[in-house]
Amino acid sequence: MFKKIFLLASFLLPVMVRTDAPVLFKPPVSDALATQMGGGTRGIKNASINIQLLAPEQVALTAQVPPNLYWYISALSHHNIEFSLSLEDTWETIFEQTLPTVTKEGIQSIHLSNLNVQLKEGEQYRWSISQIVDPNQRVNDVIASASFRRENTEIPLNDVAKLAQAGYWYDTVQYLAEQKSPQMTDLLKQQGITLGK
Numbered sequence: 245m246f247k248k249i250f251l252l253a254s255f256l257l258p259v260m261v262r263t264d265a266p267v268l269f270k271p272p273v274s275d276a277l278a279t280q281m282g283g284g285t286r287g288i289k290n291a292s293i294n295i296q297l298l299a300p301e302q303v304a305l306t307a308q309v310p311p312n313l314y315w316y317i318s319a320l321s322h323h324n325i326e327f328s329l330s331l332e333d334t335w336e337t338i339f340e341q342t343l344p345t346v347t348k349e350g351i352q353s354i355h356l357s358n359l360n361v362q363l364k365e366g367e368q369y370r371w372s373i374s375q376i377v378d379p380n381q382r383v384n385d386v387i388a389s390a391s392f393r394r395e396n397t398e399i400p401l402n403d404v405a406k407l408a409q410a411g412y413w414y415d416t417v418q419y420l421a422e423q424k425s426p427q428m429t430d431l432l433k434q435q436g437i438t439l440g441k
Contacts, residue, residue, distance in 0.1 A: 265405035267420070267427045269434055271302040272393075272411035294318040295325075295373055298351070299390035300435045304413035307397045309363055310356035311414045314421055315373050315388070316439045319349050324376045327354055329361060332368040332391055342376075351439070353421070363394040 298314040317325075328340040339361050346352060356363070363369065372389035376382070392414055399406045401415055408416045408431070420428040432439070 267404050267408045267416060267431050269300065269304075269408045269413055269416065269431060270411060271300065272305055293321050293375070294440065295375060295386075295388055296437055296439060297371075297373060297388050297390045298417055298432065298437065299371075299392070300413055301390075303368065303391045303393060305393055305395050305397075305411045306363070306414035307395065307399075307401065307407075307412055308415060308418075309394070310359075310361055311363070312418045312421070313354040313356065313371055313414070314351055314417055315354070316351050317346055317349055318440060320346055321375060324379070326372075326374045326376060326385075328372045328374070329356075330370050330372075332370050335370075338369070351421070365394055365396055368393040 294317070296316040298316065325343045325346065326340065327343050328337060330337045339359055341359070343352075343354075368391060370389055370391050372387050374388075375386045377384045377386060397407075397410060397412060399410060399412070401407070402419060404416045404419050404427075407419075416431065417428070419425075420431065
């Protein structure tokens with residue numbers, strides 16, 4: 245009986261370590277000089293509405309072919325909001341769509357799998373959320389954008405501590421969001437992301 249209990253504890257220990265280990269994001273070393281590419285910003289504030297991308301200022305990684313992307317809106321907007329995805333080096337637009345009307349403020353998600361978007365390994369992308377103030381004058385759009393790259397990894401997608409240390413921000417955020425983990429708040433604070441008005 246004692247042996248069975250010991251084996252069960254040994255089996256569960258790695259899962260407990262992965263779940264409870266501190267989630268500390270470390271940007272990919274190769275992208276240390278690639279911050280702020282394209283002049284983008286990850287947050288916008290317009291007419292008392294705050295929109296934040298749940299993304300670091302640095303170029304970050306995802307291992308998933310269609311990851312989920314997360315953003316935040318502090319209040320309901322009467323303006324249309326558009327999502328776009330483009331190649332970083334050529335600015336070629338891969339996908340662009342007006343998002344469904346936001347019915348509740350807070351964290352929102354974009355599931356690229358539902359949009360049939362497939363990311364290629366080694367490619368760097370820029371995603372943007374735009375508040376369309378005037379459809380006839382798109383130069384007045386207020387835009388928040390961030391860059392990321394798809395790279396394969398041997399790290400399991402539920403090992404968020406290791407993913408974060410290796411620069412896989414988007415997979416870390418997706419896991420924490422799906423698990424409704426309180427560690428999400430700490431992760432965002434590390435990158436200076438504060439959700440609110």
